[in-house]
Every structure is written in structure tokens, then in C-alpha cells.
Amino acid sequence: MTTKLTPLRFITAGSVDDGKSTLIGRLLYDSKALLTDQIDLLQNKGSKNSGQAIDFSRLTDGLEAEREQGITIDVAYRYFSTPKRKFIIADTPGHEQYTRNMVTGASTATAAVVLIDASQLNFAAEELQLLAQTKRHSAILRLLNCPHIIVAVNKMDLLDYSREKFERICTAYQALAEQLGLRNLRFVPVSALLGDNLVYSSESMPWYQGEPLLSILENLPTKEQQRKGEAFFFPVQYVIRQDADKQNDFRGYQGRVEAGEIRVGDKIRIEPSAQQAEIREIIHPKGASDSAKTDQVITLCLDKDIDISRGDVFVAQDSPLVPTQALAATLCWFDQRPLNPARKYLLKHTTKTVFARIKHIASVLDVETLSQSSGREQVAVNDIARINLVLQQPIAATLYEDNAVGGSFILIDEATYHTVAAGIITGLDS
Known part of the structure; x- marks a missing residue:
């Protein structure tokens, strides 16, 4: 029996016209993750374009301005699943003007699919140069410590599926990765429009012996595995105060556990005041519990009344954190x-x-x-x-x-x- 892994959040990054929206659309189409009306829409639009190929980018380019200009402006989130895993995809803009939206999508991603449009590169140059926006997005992914980078060399069909050109692109990106300090790289030659090496291995590139893109994404380590051992960190979002008699004098501190775990009886420190207390009660949305872990939204009650407000942070009593x-x-x-x-x-x-x-x-x-x-x-x-x-x-x-x-x-x-x-x-x- 196949074990389901936790959901994977990943983004597509790269320059304008690298084919990010098309890749996601084709990935959803080939993995049978589309509804019937979505498929009908794609096929009808394709048939009206004089037999042209289906425009898969329409699945993610939801704004009218995006469809008119042929570029992604906002971050488009899409959800789909396979028998092995659930996915949350963020299709981020490639245009320099919308870099802020790319940062938004990348800030919560466990993996990034960096697309490179092989047809835009000058292979006549002695040293192959990547596009500036590819470098900028890669630099941002390094700053955000994105754990996994998958470089999808797109539009290989326009290069006659050349292995030599694919390897030159890989060499150029590896040099970029060394300068930036990027690790955990994987390279996949793809054609987003035709579906080569997205869900199924491509018959046009028998020289590529690696897994298709979807298989790589299905087997990436989970976020929980990467965050084990982090120290407890709980920013206070809201103070819940019930003014009543002393027998029902409730005071709780609501927020999300951003890192680590907490249990009833654990001693904590409140920063920046450095006051100390003990956890008396942990309340989840469905009721009280003895513990809470990363990403859970909870209410904490302490063993004493302390002046605490929104913006204060609970940490472990022995935490080395200093405001x-x-x-x-x-x-x-x-x-x-x-x-x-x-x-x-x-x-x-x-x-x-x-x-x-x-x-x-x-x-x-x-x-x-x-x-x-x-x-x-x-x-x-x-x-x-x-x-x-x-x-x-x-x-x-x-x-x-x-x-x-x-x-x-x-x-x-x-x-x-x-x-x-x-x-x-x-x-x-x-």
C-alpha cells in the first residue's frame, strides 16, 4: 500500500514566456486533475484557433489582463492530487515588474520549478548566458532558502530535443547555483506544450534517464521532516479576555505555533519582557489537548496573569533568543x-x-x-x-x-x- 505524503507547496519561477502557466496547465491536464467543464473549455478554445494547440495557460491566467497580454501578473494558486500526494501550486509572474508577487509565492514554498526557455538562449556564444530574470528569481529562491530547486529546461521540441544543448544549459545553471549557493538541484528536459517529461517519460528524449517532473515532486521530503528539532516559537495574535466573576475569569493567548512543539506543564518565556510562566491549558479549535505542534492554531492559557499583548512572542524558557x-x-x-x-x-x-x-x-x-x-x-x-x-x-x-x-x-x-x-x-x- 502506497503511503501518502503531506501536501507539497511548490512554485514555478523564471523569465517571461518561459512557459510557466503552460507547464502547470499541461501538468493538470495529463494528471487527470481537471473537471469536465475545464477540459471542454480548453478544447473549444483550441478548435476555434484554426487547429492550433490547446492554450493550457488559460487554466492559471485567470485575470482578463493576463489573457490579453499573454503574461502572468498575479500569483495563481491551483490544487490537485495524485494517489501519492496532494499539491498546492503557485504560478508566479516572470515579468520584472511583478517580482513582488513572485516573492509572495516563493515565501511559503517547499520546492521551486525554475523554467528556462531553451529557445531564447544564444547557443552561438562561447559561454552560454541565462536571462537576467532567471538569475533574479534564482537569487530570491536562495535568499528564501527554498529547499528544493528543479530546473525544467522547456521548449526542447524547438531544439529538436538536443541533448548537447540541454547539457550546456545545465552547466550554465550549475555555475549560477554555485555563485548563489543553491543546493539540491535537479534538471529535467521538458516540453510543456507537448507534455514531454511532465507526467510521462518522453519518447523523444530517450537519452534522459531521470524521472518525469511529477514523479520528482511526488517524492520530495515533507516540510515536517525538514523542520524537526526547531525551537518553540509562538507569536501572540490575539488576547482573549472574558470579563466575568472570578470563578469564570478566562484569559487566553491565541495564535499559530510557527515552530517547535509545546505541552501542558512546559515552562515558557514571554519576549520582549522576559517574564516567565507555565502552560496551564492548550485549547485547539475542537477542544483541549495536552500538546500542540508546528502550524497548529491554538489558544494558550498560563498559570498566572501577565501583561501580554499582540506582538509578544512565547519561546521555551531556556531559549537563547534575545530581543x-x-x-x-x-x-x-x-x-x-x-x-x-x-x-x-x-x-x-x-x-x-x-x-x-x-x-x-x-x-x-x-x-x-x-x-x-x-x-x-x-x-x-x-x-x-x-x-x-x-x-x-x-x-x-x-x-x-x-x-x-x-x-x-x-x-x-x-x-x-x-x-x-x-x-x-x-x-x-x-
Whole structure:
């Protein structure tokens, strides 16, 4: 009997016209994950186009503007399952203008399928160069510590299924991965339009002895396996207070366990105040329980009344976490207006929002050369920069590599309340 693995969240990434939406549409079509009316729609649209191939991208490009322009703008989520596993797919935009949407999709993904349009590359060059947006998306995936990268070399049918050209692309991407520090790479030659090596092995590429894309995704390690051993981390989302007589004086702290486990009787510390308490009761949506683990939404009751509010964080009593007002971070800038160190921004970390100021711009990544340029006074839209921040109040932050939730944040423009950047914490100064 085949054991079902937990659901896998993965994204498609890459440059414009690499075929991300088509790949997802064909994957859903070939894996029999579409409803009858969806299949009829695809086939009817295909027959009206003078016998042209079915446009599988219509399954994910839901906005009218996306269909008119032939590009993905927003993140489109699709759900499907096989006998072995359930999947949540995020089809992310390839256009540089919508990089912020790609970051949104990648932030919760366990795996990324990076598409490379083989037909757009110049094989006459002595050293094969990948497209700039492929490099930018790969750099973002490295910053977000995406555990698994599957490089799907697409449109192999336009290259006559050339093994030599596929291997040159693999070599070029491996060089990029070494510069960025990407690991756990897999390479698959595909034709998203024709379905080669998506669900079934391609007869046109007998030289490829690996698994098709769907088989690789079905067998990736689960998120739970990768997060074992993380320290308890519980940001308070909401304080539940029932004003009544002393016999029914309920006070609970609601939120989601972002890492680790907790049991009744465990001793905790509340940051940033450093007060200590013991867990008296754990309440799940369906009732009380003796324990809770990562990703569960719960209400915690303590053995004493403490001044706790939204934005405080519960950690294990012996946790080495120390609240800080100074951060070193790497961020991706989203706003058309450049980052201005003279301005104050709002920093949202877990459930807490504080004022922040950019103390120093250490360097900005050059996507073409992958080198870091220092001495910059501003950070422009879609730039990836290393910065130092000073906060008005201390926060219970962690390094991103230790805890993705405790080590990430967004910056918000104080005047417009637009999200202007997403960042990961690379250094702490208590």
C-alpha cells in the first residue's frame, strides 16, 4: 500500500514566456486533475484557433489582463492530487515588474520549478548566458532558502530535443547555483506544450534517464521532516479576555505555533519582557489537548496573569533568543520610489509592527554579474540589497536560517501603507 505524503507547496519561477502557466496547465491536464467543464473549455478554445494547440495557460491566467497580454501578473494558486500526494501550486509572474508577487509565492514554498526557455538562449556564444530574470528569481529562491530547486529546461521540441544543448544549459545553471549557493538541484528536459517529461517519460528524449517532473515532486521530503528539532516559537495574535466573576475569569493567548512543539506543564518565556510562566491549558479549535505542534492554531492559557499583548512572542524558557533593536538584513525592494535612508518605515515582524530606520546600505546585488556593489545611497525597484536597520522597539527576532517566520519581515511606507520591501534577517545585535 502506497503511503501518502503531506501536501507539497511548490512554485514555478523564471523569465517571461518561459512557459510557466503552460507547464502547470499541461501538468493538470495529463494528471487527470481537471473537471469536465475545464477540459471542454480548453478544447473549444483550441478548435476555434484554426487547429492550433490547446492554450493550457488559460487554466492559471485567470485575470482578463493576463489573457490579453499573454503574461502572468498575479500569483495563481491551483490544487490537485495524485494517489501519492496532494499539491498546492503557485504560478508566479516572470515579468520584472511583478517580482513582488513572485516573492509572495516563493515565501511559503517547499520546492521551486525554475523554467528556462531553451529557445531564447544564444547557443552561438562561447559561454552560454541565462536571462537576467532567471538569475533574479534564482537569487530570491536562495535568499528564501527554498529547499528544493528543479530546473525544467522547456521548449526542447524547438531544439529538436538536443541533448548537447540541454547539457550546456545545465552547466550554465550549475555555475549560477554555485555563485548563489543553491543546493539540491535537479534538471529535467521538458516540453510543456507537448507534455514531454511532465507526467510521462518522453519518447523523444530517450537519452534522459531521470524521472518525469511529477514523479520528482511526488517524492520530495515533507516540510515536517525538514523542520524537526526547531525551537518553540509562538507569536501572540490575539488576547482573549472574558470579563466575568472570578470563578469564570478566562484569559487566553491565541495564535499559530510557527515552530517547535509545546505541552501542558512546559515552562515558557514571554519576549520582549522576559517574564516567565507555565502552560496551564492548550485549547485547539475542537477542544483541549495536552500538546500542540508546528502550524497548529491554538489558544494558550498560563498559570498566572501577565501583561501580554499582540506582538509578544512565547519561546521555551531556556531559549537563547534575545530581543533586539538592530538588524542586518537582505531585502528585495518593491516600490517604484527608491529606498531612502532619510525616511522612517514601518517594520512588520510576525504580529508586531514597529518604526524602523535604514541605518546603512551595505551593498546591492548586480543581477547580471551576481556581484555586490557598495557605496549606494538608494535602492531601486526590484533591487536585492544588504542593509542595516535600527528599530524603535525591540522585537523577538531570529536568523532566517534558524526560523523562517522569526527571521522575516516586510517594510511598509508610513504615509501610503504600501508594502515596499520584504526582507530576511541575516544578523542580530542585541
